Amino acid sequence: MRYLKTYKIFETDGTFMYDPSIESILPEYIKVIKGDPKNPERLDYKKGISRHLGPEVQIPYETMDKSGGRENPDTLEFDIYWDYNTNHKSLSINVEVNYGDLTACQFQIESPNKIKESPNLLPNTIFAIDDESLESFCNYINRWDKGIHINREDLKFISHNGNSLPS
DSSP: OTTTTSGGGSSTOOOOOBBBGGGGSSEEEEEEEEOTTTTTTEEEEOOOOOOOOEEEEEEEEESOOTTTTTTTSSSSEEOOOOOOOOTTTEEEEEEEEEEEEEEEEEEEEETTTEEEEEEEEEEESSSEEEEHHHHHHHHHHHTTTTTTTOOOOGGGGGGGGGGOOOO
16 A cells, blocks of 8 residues: 555544545546447546545546536546455455446456456446546556556456447
């Protein structure tokens, strides 16, 4: 847990000492691909100011297109929760990706690269993150614990290629 200043996150008092310097490796922009698989829409989101709430970090991204609305929400947010199993001495990272006021997907990462994903939470539509943005997100997650090693292929359920979208 190289980016937690202390390990008190898992103690009974719930104190969480997050080191904000880890945010420097987050991608500045996330590209979202969504909508009809035959004619997907591509939207850019810029990193906002993160919030730290106990054992959770909320990382918001804001749209570059201010038209907003339900079809093109003005925010994309990654809510990341840490859970440490004291019996197995292992870390799991729970991620929820929110698109506007809807949850696009949820998944859990356990070392070294075990992913438990929820089914598609936005039925009849495509929601994907482009390869470059997904690679940057994987690098961010891998920095948390030396036992975690995920890559884009592990997160293919939210990748551009995993959703069979045209290039």
